[in-house]
Amino acid sequence: MIPIGPVIRLYHIVKSYGDRDALRDVSVTVDKGEMVYITGPSGAGKSTLLKLLYGAELPSSGKMLIGGVDVSKLDRHSLPTLRRNMGVVFQDFKLLPRRTVGQNVAMALEVIGAAEEQVRRRVPAVLNIVGLRGREDDAAGVLSGGEKQRVAIARAIVNDPPILLADEPTGNVDGAMAVEVMEILQAINLRGTTVLVATHDVGLMDRFPYRRLRLVDGKLVAGAAPRARA
Amino acid sequence: MIPIGPVIRLYHIVKSYGDRDALRDVSVTVDKGEMVYITGPSGAGKSTLLKLLYGAELPSSGKMLIGGVDVSKLDRHSLPTLRRNMGVVFQDFKLLPRRTVGQNVAMALEVIGAAEEQVRRRVPAVLNIVGLRGREDDAAGVLSGGEKQRVAIARAIVNDPPILLADEPTGNVDGAMAVEVMEILQAINLRGTTVLVATHDVGLMDRFPYRRLRLVDGKLVAGAAPRARA
Amino acid sequence: MIGVVRRAARGIREHLYLFFVATGVVAAALVLLGTFALVVVNLQGLVAGWQQDVHVSAYFQPSLGVEDWAEAKSAIAGRVEVDAVSLVSPEEAAAWMTERMPEVSEVVGELGPSALPASLEITLRAEHRGAEAVDAFAESLSASGRFAEVDYGREWVGRAGSFLELLGMLGVALGVIIAVAALFLVGNTINLVVLARRDELEILRLVGATDGYILGPFVVEGVAQGLLGALAALGCLQAVHRGLLVQLDDILPLAFGAESLHFLPAGLVLALGLGGVLIGALPAWVAGRRFLARLP
Amino acid sequence: MIGVVRRAARGIREHLYLFFVATGVVAAALVLLGTFALVVVNLQGLVAGWQQDVHVSAYFQPSLGVEDWAEAKSAIAGRVEVDAVSLVSPEEAAAWMTERMPEVSEVVGELGPSALPASLEITLRAEHRGAEAVDAFAESLSASGRFAEVDYGREWVGRAGSFLELLGMLGVALGVIIAVAALFLVGNTINLVVLARRDELEILRLVGATDGYILGPFVVEGVAQGLLGALAALGCLQAVHRGLLVQLDDILPLAFGAESLHFLPAGLVLALGLGGVLIGALPAWVAGRRFLARLP
Ligand SMILES: Nc1ncnc2c1ncn2[C@@H]1O[C@H](COP(=O)(O)OP(=O)(O)OP(=O)(O)O)[C@@H](O)[C@H]1O
Numbered sequence A, B: 001m002i003p004i005g006p007v008i009r010l011y012h013i014v015k016s017y018g019d020r021d022a023l024r025d026v027s028v029t030v031d032k033g034e035m036v037y038i039t040g041p042s043g044a045g046k047s048t049l050l051k052l053l054y055g056a057e058l059p060s061s062g063k064m065l066i067g068g069v070d071v072s073k074l075d076r077h078s079l080p081t082l083r084r085n086m087g088v089v090f091q092d093f094k095l096l097p098r099r100t101v102g103q104n105v106a107m108a109l110e111v112i113g114a115a116e117e118q119v120r121r122r123v124p125a126v127l128n129i130v131g132l133r134g135r136e137d138d139a140a141g142v143l144s145g146g147e148k149q150r151v152a153i154a155r156a157i158v159n160d161p162p163i164l165l166a167d168e169p170t171g172n173v174d175g176a177m178a179v180e181v182m183e184i185l186q187a188i189n190l191r192g193t194t195v196l197v198a199t200h201d202v203g204l205m206d207r208f209p210y211r212r213l214r215l216v217d218g219k220l221v222a223g224a225a226p227r228a229r230a
Numbered sequence C, D: 001m002i003g004v005v006r007r008a009a010r011g012i013r014e015h016l017y018l019f020f021v022a023t024g025v026v027a028a029a030l031v032l033l034g035t036f037a038l039v040v041v042n043l044q045g046l047v048a049g050w051q052q053d054v055h056v057s058a059y060f061q062p063s064l065g066v067e068d069w070a071e072a073k074s075a076i077a078g079r080v081e082v083d084a085v086s087l088v089s090p091e092e093a094a095a096w097m098t099e100r101m102p103e104v105s106e107v108v109g110e111l112g113p114s115a116l117p118a119s120l121e122i123t124l125r126a127e128h129r130g131a132e133a134v135d136a137f138a139e140s141l142s143a144s145g146r147f148a149e150v151d152y153g154r155e156w157v158g159r160a161g162s163f164l165e166l167l168g169m170l171g172v173a174l175g176v177i178i179a180v181a182a183l184f185l186v187g188n189t190i191n192l193v194v195l196a197r198r199d200e201l202e203i204l205r206l207v208g209a210t211d212g213y214i215l216g217p218f219v220v221e222g223v224a225q226g227l228l229g230a231l232a233a234l235g236c237l238q239a240v241h242r243g244l245l246v247q248l249d250d251i252l253p254l255a256f257g258a259e260s261l262h263f264l265p266a267g268l269v270l271a272l273g274l275g276g277v278l279i280g281a282l283p284a285w286v287a288g289r290r291f292l293a294r295l296p
């Protein structure tokens, strides 16, 4: 893993909802190929930070560059391009309950126009990685919480995105499975993907030590810059 | 906490979905006023067990008594009575996103016909307990994951139910908050409420030691009977 | 009771869009039904008006005199079918003919005032203006032996009568089609509204609400939708009616004689309101119940 | 392209209920429009048939003879307004009168065959049967000085004409009302369908789908809804048509003469199909786009 310059740069980002500030003056740099935690207590702004990165929200002020592109004022027609270059594990999964596990995962390949043959090959492969081999044809809606979470992870990694954002990807799985999930993310990171993981599992962060961006009440209190430069 | 006999009794409960068995021959007794963990890996059947208890699913076979009433074949018109005597923290929260936090919590009081004055008194009180004082008028849909989870807890405890079922109530909160949540559940248990908590947080179970019903692949592998009798 | 209404009001506020869609659909359904009723009521009035032109002319035998004429007139005036009878003397007949048929006026003039027979002009009551009733009536006059000829524009009676019958049938057929379509459309909409609010129903049920507790405000909202929809529909219908009146100002007198377009009679207006409440509340109740029945 | 259709098929399978609701609403809208068109087409045919009864009778001056009559006939036959002209000789007129007005037949008989004037019976082309056109035509005949009298049932011409005009206006008014209601109803339904599928749209957008990728299958589903709805509507309309034919079998000949009920002309059937596709696909596109525009 050779850092080759920043891929994500945030300058003085503020995000307010009415009179509540979810993020206050956050400036962060993430290098290409880095793996970074976003941590902090409930309501600190972790998910909000990720939402800004995948364009679900626009910052109230400040500037945001992803791969050199200013995404702080991206119009909605450029968003799909940004999102095709990102895998996102949503905190609430965002699966389609009536589609099968396989179809939910395939979705991320279909929207980028992947060939059918590639879909047939990749989908079972990633389901195998997250331990859901054989569940391909079950409706996503009937899965257990932890199973849904793993489908969400499978969908986020199926098209080998350059950037992976994971919002509490181990919140619904037991300790052993959480370690497995972290190992999956680590393996992806080792292949060159930039990985941002929002989590509050201190044990896990201790076991897999990477830089921690710590948010408290919307303020970044630690980990603003890559370790080498800090 | 004086155990005064079993309030929940399960005899050879089986729950199958098609050819998948979520629960296989589970027999369990829970005493009145007890606090019990339901644990096991992802997909082991924890949520399914709770769903049977609050009547969201009927068992495929076996017998289930709650407070002496056979609920294994309860018709749907008797379900409301059962549910009014239970607080449930759902794994996916089940909040109404467009209603305010206060309204979501008040809902559990309104359905039992509580007086308006009681609603005005109890709702802020429980929101205070779960650390959401001042968020009463925010729409539930805009809350962070951990905040939603705490609203769900507040709703489950607002009407002081004799039985409390909590499905992974600490999955979306950080360590310190998880301890707080456990302390809340403990306090409620100390007031006489029977509490069942599905969780896979081993650290928490070690810190708050109660009986553990351990499910693996739908089979109960430990903790079938209260400690005193086991 | 107050609780139900308050919860219904909250439901409306929270789902304002859904409420207005449902209200709009109820209104649209009622506008269709009401417009249809408006047209039927007016066309029936129109054709019934034409039917008033149906007269039976009974020409006396030349052998009868003034006294016989008067006697026959009062006898016929006493019959249930008869609305009015007037006697046309030979002089009046000649005058009428001279006016209406100028080409034969000379001939009539040459023949003198009593060349044409005296006759009775009989108007029948509305219930007895059907082709068959008129046939039977004319037959009975002929059978009395007093008249040389009984005449009543058989063709015209038949045409207006069967047109009225046709309108009646069309009215029933179209009415049924429109009513079925209206019910179907409102039912569907309410179903979709229930679908859009499925989470709410499911969650209420999970926290221990009874079916009645959940359905109560739903039905109240349905009543509100129905009432508002009916009001909106009446407004639209009034506008249509006014618009037509203005447009048809110069045509109407020709087609209707002195008559004008009617608005719906009060009974139908009331029916529209009640219908609105019904097609607002009933599907809400049915759809809500059906959805709840599927929940555990 | 194949991908879009396949995804549309999947969308239909996954939301079969929504698909059939939308199709049903399109069908209901088209049945309303089609029934309306059916009624208008047939009533217009009916009243136009009545208008054919409009004849202008022009009675020659007594001073003119057979040759003048023939000359006038061919001159008038050459005019653009005129469809057909026939000459009624005094003998024919007498025969007609004897038949139609038996009460004066004796009188006519006494006067001999040439007592009545010769006349021309003129039928006008359909475009020239309006009250004003007939007025003008009659005027021009009178002005020629050849005729002692020009007669044309002014009242009847006016009545049929203004009834036709009334129908036309009613037709436009009702057509607009029904069309607006239909669009409103279909639009609402599709909006509700989009609402029911909002999660799908939102999630597709979140994983990087473009608006086009999301809307494509949506519009294809709309086309399918429209086509199926139009087919169903045509089936219903045929059934209504048949049903009316059976019901009206005995009434029609009286009201229409030899005529019968028409089904919609091919052009209107085609319009119905296209209209179905349009009101199926267009609101799907509009509603989908509007919903997507609100998503980040
Ligand atoms: N749309 C919104 N409107 C108003 N407030 C919002 C909105 N979205 C988020 N917030 C608030 O912003 C704060 C940060 O939310 P965020 O979801 O980023 O927290 P988080 O760090 O992810 O917490 P958790 O660990 O509980 O998921 C919370 O207090 C939340 O209530």
Ligand SMILES: Nc1ncnc2c1ncn2[C@@H]1O[C@H](COP(=O)(O)OP(=O)(O)OP(=O)(O)O)[C@@H](O)[C@H]1O
Pocket: A142, A143, A144, A145, A146, A147, A172, A173, B017, B018, B020, B021, B022, B040, B041, B042, B043, B044, B045, B046, B047, B048, B049, B091
């Ligand atoms: N309606 C259903 N149809 C089919 N399979 C189901 C259904 N509900 C649950 N299952 C399966 O039953 C198993 C047990 O599910 P359950 O939700 O009880 O697991 P859990 O112990 O709560 O897991 P987690 O910790 O991930 O929440 C899972 O494999 C799940 O996929």
Ligand SMILES: [Mg+2]
Pocket: A046, A047, A048, A091, A167, B144, B145, B146
């Ligand atoms: Mg979060």
Ligand SMILES: [Mg+2]
Pocket: A144, A145, A146, B046, B047, B048, B091, B167
């Ligand atoms: Mg579970």
